[in-house]
Amino acid sequence: MRINKYLALATGMSRRSADQAVEQGRVTISGATARAGDQVSANDRITLDSRPxxxxxxxxxxxxxxxxxxxxxxxxxxxxxxxxxxAAAASLKxxxxxDKDSSGLLLLTNDGQLAERLSHPRHLKTKIYRIQLDRPLAAVDATRIQQGISVTTRPQHGPIDRYVSQLELxxxxxxxxxWTVTMSEGRNRQIRRTFAAAGYRVTKLHRTHFxxxxxxxxxIGEYRQA
Incomplete structure (x- = not known):
């Protein structure tokens, strides 16, 4: 693990702040002054401002x-x-x-391996949502969404993104x-944009499984150890 990531996880500081601490010579690894990019092993002793x-x-x-x-x-x-x-959760990511208008299950962790397993597209982790639409979903549109519908996004910066979104309903x-929506992809606002492409607005979106x-x-508003 790189020294900046180690410090960020252990102290809650940002990686930029950790990099600055290293550049300023305030960090040691087993007695030696740390340098940017240094790796930390399980047996190393780390200090910041002379404190372990x-x-x-x-x-x-x-x-x-x-x-x-x-x-x-x-x-x-x-x-x-x-x-x-x-306050102890400040270092969790x-x-x-x-999004702000959605509710439901959110995981926060300092376990990088778990985060990679759950978030990387190649692992295809199933996510389940309960949604409410602004009007009844026609059978023909439900079929289109389940078979795959073209979605186009126009970000404020960067190129236009086009993809085929397929959701299980x-x-x-x-x-x-x-409706209950099951998916394994994780594109930004994919459910809302998929239904918008079919002419519907998602008025409620609540994630129940990840x-x-x-x-x-x-x-709602409560948390527990996962």
Whole structure:
């Protein structure tokens, strides 16, 4: 593990701040002044400003995010997930995202291997959502979405992105505005954009499962050890 990542996990500082501490000569690795890019092993002794820095224990929290809460450290006036978590969770980083208008299961961890297993596209971790639409979904449109529908995004910066989005749909009731969506991809706002491409607006989006993790009876705004 690189020294800047080690410091970030152990202290909660940003990697940029960790890099600055290394550049300023404030960090040692087993008695030697650390340099940018140095690797840290399990047997190394790390100090910052002459004080020992212990490796952080691996920790993962499962949080039921409310609508209106931002998955960021800076909410720019809006509450963030860290406002709902204990101070000790400041060093944890979210695995994936839920936008401000969405709710449900969010994992935060300092375990880089777990984050990679859950977030990298090659691992195809299943995610399940409950959604509500602005109007009943026609059978023909449900078929289009399940077979694959073309989605085009126009980011403010960068090239236009076009892809085919395929979602698995099921009905928890006879209400054709309420659906359960299962997916293994993880493109930004993919569910909302997929339904928008078919002419619908998602009015509620709530994630209930992420891989083997599930909300069960965890209430909105609450968290637990995963």
């Amino acid at each position: 820095v212990a490796a952080a224990e691996r920790q993962t929290l499962l949080f039921n995010k409310p609508v209106g809460v931002v998955v960021s450290r800076n909410g720019q006036g809006a509450p963030t997930v860290y406002d709902h978590l204990p 979210p695995i994936g995202r839920l 099921s009905q928890p009731s006879d209400d054709r505005q309420a 891989g083997s993790y599930r909300l069960d009876d965890l209430k």
